[in-house]
Amino acid sequence: MLGLYVHIPFCAKKCFYCDFNSYEITRKDEKSIYIKNLIKEMEFYKEDFKERKFSSIFLGGGTPSILNEDEINIIFENIYKNYNISENAEITIECNPGTLTKEKLITMKKVGINRLSIGLQTTDNNLLKSIGRIHNYEQFEKNYNDALDVGFKNINIDIMYSLPNQSFDEFKESLDKVIKLNPTHISCYSLILEEGTRFYDMYYNNEFELNDDELDISIYNYTINKLKEDGYNQYEISNYSKKGYECKHNITYWKCENYLGLGAGASGYINDYRYSNKENLDEYNKDIENNKKPISEFSSLTKKDEIEEAIIMMLRMNEGINIEDFNKRFNIDFEKKYKNVIDKLINKGLIDKNKNNIFFTQKGREISNSILVEFLD
Ligand SMILES: C[S@@+](CC[C@H](N)C(=O)[O-])C[C@H]1O[C@@H](n2cnc3c(N)ncnc32)[C@H](O)[C@@H]1O
Ligand code: SF4
DSSP states (O other), rough: EEEEEEEEOOSSSOTOOOOSEEEEETTTTHHHHHHHHHHHHHHHHHHGGTEEEEEEEEEEOOOGGGOOOOHHHHHHHHHHHHSSSEEEEEEEEEETSSSOHEEEEEEEEEEEEOOOEEEEOSSSSHHHHHOSSOHHHHHHHHHHHHHHTTTTTEEEEEESSSSSOOOOHHHHHHHHHHHHHSSEEEEEEEOOOOOOSHHHHHHHSOOOOOOHHHHHHHHHHHHHHHHHHHTTTTEETTTSTTTTTHHHHHHHHHHHOOOEESSSTTTEEEETEEEEESHHHHHHHHHTTTTOEEEEEEEEEEEHHHHHHHHHTTTBBBEEEEHHHHHHTTSOOOHTTTHHHHHHHHTTTTEEEEEEEEOOOOOHHTHHHHHHHGGGG
16 A cells, blocks of 8 residues: 645635644635645655555645645646556545535546545534634535535545534534435544644633543444444544445555655655655745755654554554564564553453454543553553
């Protein structure tokens, strides 16, 4: 597996909870300058990847659906010109309701995109407004139906829970409504209060209360069970899909396979080094204009780093770690090396194992972050 991630750092408006690397557009030529540089960055890596084939492409953001039809066309023309893309590659674009049109969807289909990931967050219009979204539920529904009309068969819907002033009942209604639409994939995230966001300031100004851990975990368990009943299999902490519709691109990350990341703030993992690009748009643009890769951090991973990263990432997936594959890949005896941690976590009912794999139990998944650190030296 080899993934290609392309970051589009623009949004119509910043949502109150979001700390992704994205900016409201302030200058008319901002998008066109960025795209010119993104294409140049693709060329920087062309030679390195001429013998390799990408199994997935993911245009993420920000809001990639803010691009107009010409911009979508030119980005994909250059992806295909510079890289070998597998014939059955999964090609995803993140979309935000309020920026999508039927014409855009037709263009997306034409350039080879075969998976949409649409951010809905909640179906309640008051709540949508109160978290800073630019759209209402009806706009989302129209976009979703247009996407089906245009022929998209693989669609993810993002939703969130434990939002400020969101009751458990409201969340249940949102989830029901989303399930009725019958998408192939649902990502469901508990709100994370991120420093630097509007919500962060509001919370510390006592403008709302957050759900306590107990309620948050109840909603999580409800989601897992409800989605299971309706044919959605949880395959990662926050991701659920119909059989065969697991997101290949994200699995590339969780299995610690290689990916090339392009665009401001994007990160990549190539052979055994990891890098992150500069987040700031001016700095990103300036480096590329000076024929320099816009990298801010670059690290060559030691074997120990690679092993620890792989444990943390693989345990996110319900299937967990395949012991034989892991031992072969890192030339170690996983069960022997981590015997103490494994025994302790099994005794506490937080992880479990079968003949081939070690994986989180449901109880473990609820508090996954606090368990993962146990594997770090
Ligand atoms: C990279 S974002 C972009 C999606 C797209 N721009 C949109 O908003 O429709 C992917 C998803 O992460 C989730 N997300 C973003 N910030 C979050 C936060 N602070 N806590 C929990 N989930 C978050 C949202 O569900 C969002 O749709
Ligand atoms: S959630 Fe999506 S639309 Fe909202 S600011 Fe973040 S990236 Fe932009």
